[in-house]
Amino acid sequence: MKTKFESYCNKDIAEGCKFCIRGEKLVLFMGGKCSRKCWYCSLSVNRKDTATTYANERPIKTVKDVIEEAHANNAKGAGITGGDPLVYFEKTLCYATALKKEFGEKFHNHIYLPLPLVDEKKLLKLKTCVDEVRFHPTFLAEKNDELKQKEFEKIKMASKIFGVENTGIEVPMIPEKKDELYEFIKNLDGIIGFANLNEFELSETNFKRITEEYALNEDTYTVRDSITVGRQLVRKAINDKLKINVHLCTAKTKDCYQYINRLLMHDILPYGNRTDEGTVVYFAVEYNKPETQIETIKKYTKNFYDDTERKRFLIEMDDVEKLYDKTDLKIARIEEHPTWGNERLEYSLIGE
Ligand code: SF4
Numbered sequence: 001m002k003t004k005f006e007s008y009c010n011k012d013i014a015e016g017c018k019f020c021i022r023g024e025k026l027v028l029f030m031g032g033k034c035s036r037k038c039w040y041c042s043l044s045v046n047r048k049d050t051a052t053t054y055a056n057e058r059p060i061k062t063v064k065d066v067i068e069e070a071h072a073n074n075a076k077g078a079g080i081t082g083g084d085p086l087v088y089f090e091k092t093l094c095y096a097t098a099l100k101k102e103f104g105e106k107f108h109n110h111i112y113l114p115l116p117l118v119d120e121k122k123l124l125k126l127k128t129c130v131d132e133v134r135f136h137p138t139f140l141a142e143k144n145d146e147l148k149q150k151e152f153e154k155i156k157m158a159s160k161i162f163g164v165e166n167t168g169i170e171v172p173m174i175p176e177k178k179d180e181l182y183e184f185i186k187n188l189d190g191i192i193g194f195a196n197l198n199e200f201e202l203s204e205t206n207f208k209r210i211t212e213e214y215a216l217n218e219d220t221y222t223v224r225d226s227i228t229v230g231r232q233l234v235r236k237a238i239n240d241k242l243k244i245n246v247h248l249c250t251a252k253t254k255d256c257y258q259y260i261n262r263l264l265m266h267d268i269l270p271y272g273n274r275t276d277e278g279t280v281v282y283f284a285v286e287y288n289k290p291e292t293q294i295e296t297i298k299k300y301t302k303n304f305y306d307d308t309e310r311k312r313f314l315i316e317m318d319d320v321e322k323l324y325d326k327t328d329l330k331i332a333r334i335e336e337h338p339t340w341g342n343e344r345l346e347y348s349l350i351g352e
Contacts, residue, residue, distance in 0.1 A: 001234075003253075005021050005256075005257040006250050006252040006256065006257070007247060007248055007250055008227075008231055008234045008247070008250075009234060009245060009246060009247040009248070010234050010235075010237040010246045011245050012245050013194070013245060014110075014132065014165075014168055014193065014196065014245060015108065015110075015131070015132060016077070016079065016110035016132045017196065017247060019076055019077040019108055020079060021253070021258055022261055023258060023259075023260070023261025023262035023263070024076040024077060024261075024262075025075060025078060025108075025110075025258075026070045026077070026078040026099075027055070027078075027081065027262075028053075028066065028078045028080045028081065028095060029053065029081055030053055030080060030082045030083060030087075030091060030092050030095075031051050031052065031053055031082055031088050032047045032048045032049045032050040032051075033049055033051065033082070033083050033088075034083045034087065034114060035084045035114050035116035036084070036114045036116060036141065037141075038136075038140070038141040039206065040140075040141065040172055040174065040206050041205055041206060042172070042205070043203065044203060044204050044205070045205060047083075049083075053088070053091065053095075055069035056069055056262070056339055056340060057337075057340045057341055057343075058339070058340035058341075063094065063095065063098045066099065067098060067099070069340065070102070070103065072266060072340075073262065073265055073267075073339075074265045074267065075103075076103075076106075076108065077107055077108030078096070078099055078107070078109050078110075079111075079112070080095075080110070081111075081112045082112070084114050084116075084117060085111055085112070086114075086117035086122060087117070089117075089122060092111070093125060093128075093129060096109050096111075096126075096129035100129050109130045109131050109132070110130065110131060110133070111126065111130050111132070111133055112134050112136065112170060113133060113135050114135075114138070115135055115138060115154055115155075116138075118135070118154050119154075120161075123158055127161050127162060132162065132166045132168070133158055133162050133166065133167055133168070134170040135151075135154075135158070135167075135168070135169050135170070137152075137169060137171070137184065138151060139151070140171055140172070140174060140180075140181070148184075152184075152187070152188075155167065155191070155192060156191055164190070164191065164192060165194075166193065167192045167193060168193055168194035168195060168196060169184075169188070169192065169194075169195050170196040170198065171196070171197060171198070172197075172198050172199075172201075173197040173198060173227075173248065174223075174226070175200070175214075175223065175225040175229045178229045178232065181197075181233070182233050182236060185237070185242070185244060189242045189244045190244070194246070194247060195244055195247070196247050196249055197230045197246070197248045197249065198249050199223075199226045199227055199250045200223040200226040201222050201223065201251055202216065202220075202223070210223065219251070221251070222250075227248065231248060233246060233248070234248055259278070260276075260277060260278040263277075263278025263338055264278045266339055268280045269305060269307060269314055270314060271303065271304070271314045271315060271317070272338070273317060274338075275335070279336065279337055279338070279345060280336060280338050281333060281334070281335045282314050282333075282336070283315050283317055283333055283350075284312040284313065284314050284315070284334055285297065285312060285315065285329050285330065285332075286330070286332060287311040287312060287313075290311075290313075293313060293329060296329060297313055297315065297323065297327075297329070299327075300319065300323055300326060300327070301315065301316065301322070303316040303319060312332075320350060330349055330350075331349070332347060332350070333346070333347070333348050333350060334346070334347050335347075
C-alpha cells in the first residue's frame, strides 16, 4: 500500500523512519571510511573516505558542535551513518550518548551498520545509547554464501540485544537482486522487525557503472524498475502474510518529505520568510556603512535584526516598500537554505 509520503509498505514502518519523515532526525555522518567497498555506494566524492564528521550539513569537531546543531534543527532523534560508524566506534558512542544526555532518553537514535565490524561486544555498548539498528548485508555487493550465513547470524544476535522491532535491514532496491533479497527477508521474518528498501539512485561515485548497466527514469537519477520491483516485494510480503514490516522508500519520500521537513524544522533568523520548499527568504540591507545604515533604518522601523555574522540588517517584509521609497538603502531579496553555511539560492536587488 502507498503511504501518505510517496513510499510503500505492507503494514507499518520502523520507528526511526517515522521521525525521519517528519524531518525530526539529525543526520549524524560519522565519517566516510567504511569496512566495505560496495560498488553501488551512494556517498558523494566529498564524503567518501573523508575523516570529517558532519551533523546535517555542518562539519563538527566536538560534542558541543553536535548538540548545537541538534538544537538548531529542533531534532527529536538522530540517524547515525557513514561510511561505517563502527570505524569511528568510540566517537559514535560518545556523540550518541551525549545526545541522549542532552535531550533525554526519548531522543531516538538509529544507526546504519555494514556487518564486517559488528560483534556482540560492540552491540552491547551501542545498546546503551542507540535505540534501533539497521544492517546492510554484504550479499548484494558480493556473492559469498559463507559470509551471507555469518552475517545472518550476526543480525539474529543483534535482534536478541535490541529486540525484534528495533532491528532491521536497509538496502538499495537493486532490481535484479529481487529474488535473493526477498528470500533473505523471508528467512528473517519473525527475527527482525523491518526491511527498508531504498529506491536505487545514481550518485557521483556509482555513476559510471549505473549509467552503463541500468536505464534511468526521466528524472535522470533514479534507476528504472527499482520502484516497480520494490512494490512487487511489498505485495509478496502481503500475500505471504509476513510479520516483518517491508518498506519501500522512494527518492520522492527522501527529497519531498524527509529533507524538506528537516529544513522546515530548522531555526531561521528573525524576519525570515519560510517557503514551502523549506528555504528562507530574507530582505537584507548589506553592510556598507553600517553605523549610518542602522540610523536610517531606525528612522522608519524598529523591526530589524543585525545579522553581524553575515554582515547585514534583516528587515521585515512589510517595511521593504517604505524603506525602498523613502531612503537610498539598497535592499536585497535573498533566498537561502536555513541550514549550516546558509547556501544561497537566489539574490536580487529590489527595484533592479
Ligand atoms: S556499506 Fe554503505 S557506506 Fe559502506 S561502501 Fe557499502 S554502501 Fe557505502
